[in-house]
């Protein structure tokens with residue numbers, strides 16, 4: 001395994017937003033998801049505090065036969081998060097094993113912790129015609145775009161950076177330092193989403209209901225292409 005040239009993190013040579021790092025990934029996780037006509041894979045990304053989770057929650061309520069993809073993460077639980085429901089909280093060793101065994105559709109590091117999407121539940125749900133909703137960061141979104149180009153990818157922007165700051169500060173579950181770090185990540189994430197071409201759909205989440213309607217329309221349009 002290489003070390004990240006930018007931050008020294010493990011697993012891959014360059015950690016964030018770097019094009020071409022994909023070549024350093026284990027071959028075993030590339031190209032193994034079927035592309036047959038099945039359910040829809042919806043990817044929602046955006047900076048922390050943009051309101052992705054609220055949008056995803058509404059999508060799951062409104063889209064029949066939809067399900068949430070439970071990610072695995074090495075970060076500790078926050079607030080009222082329940083293991084197996086919001087995330088599966090695992091050790092770095094278990095995360096590494098999942099990478100090595102090709103169990104993750106995508107994975108990325110965000111603020112020092114690893115996050116990844118287990119592949120099998122997604123394969124099964126799509127095969128059963130379900131709509132699967134993924135809330136993942138832009139690095140993960142880029143990997144999904146490459147492996148499953150038919151996925152529907154939406155990037156959620158806050159109305160303004162001040163709003164983002166206020167939303168993050170309003171969270172009671174994190175330290176001020178962590179909130180600042182999340183805010184500092186936002187510019188890079190937004191720039192990447194705009195420049196990478198992996199997010200054909202960009203919405204601004206000002207009023208939740210409007211955003212949900214926009215995403216529902218995007219899904220509807222994409223499914224009938």
Ligand code: 5GP
Nearest residue numbers: 071072107108110115116117135136137140
């Ligand atoms: P949080 O710590 O706020 O739950 O998540 C931090 C970031 O990681 C968010 O941008 C969230 O969307 C992203 N994230 C959550 N699960 C996954 C995942 O499975 N893969 C990737 N790549 N990012 C994830």
